[in-house]
Amino acid sequence: MALIDYLIETVLSVVLIVGVYQFYFWCQRNPLGRPRELHLAVDDRIPYWPSWVWIYSFLYYPAILYVAWFVRSPRHFTYLATSYLVLLAFQMAFFLVVPVATPVAWRTRNTERTRAERFLAFVQRFDARSNSFPSMHTSVAMLTALHLSTTVGPWAYAFPLLIGLSCLFTKQHYLVDVPAGAVLGLAAFHVYRLAV
16 A cells, blocks of 8 residues: 555544544443442552553554554455444443443542643543443553554554553553453454454
8 A cells, every 4th residue: 555545544543533532421421320330459459650641641542543554455444443433332332331430539649749640630631430341441452452463463462461551550440441441352353353
C-alpha cells in the first residue's frame, strides 16, 4: 500500500477512537442499574503510583494507532476496525447491564501535588468512577497486541501488561477488571478471526 493509504487509515483510526469514546461516556450516564463495587482485599495491597498515568494515557493511544501501519489492504483495515467495534459492543453490554464503579476513596488519594497527579485528575474529570468492569483500556490493549503479534511477535504482549499495571497503579480499576478486560479483548479477536 502507498504512504497516503497509511496516512488515511491513521486519520480514520483517530476518528474512530474519538467516536468510540462518545459511546463510552454515554454508558457512564445511562447504566441500567446502580453501579456496584467489586472491591477485594487484594486491591488494598496494590500501591497508588500516579506516575503510571503516563503509561495509562501516552502509551495507550499511540500503540493503537501503530496498528494502522501494519494493515495490508483496505479490506484488512475494514475487518481490523470492525474488530474494535465488536469489542466496543461487548464493553457497552457490560457497562450498561453490570455497571461497576471504583471507590470514592481512591479518587481522594490524589492530592494534585505532582505533575502526574494533576494530569491524572484531568483524566478523571472526563472519566468517571463507573465503566470499571471489565477494563476497556486492557481489553483494547489486548486486542491491539493480538493484531500486532503476527508482525511484532511476543513483544506485543508487553503492551497489555503495561496498560493493565497502569490501570491498577493509578487506581482506575480493580484487580478483577484487568483479566476480565484481557479475556474480552481475546473474545473480540476470535470474532475477527472467524470473519477473515
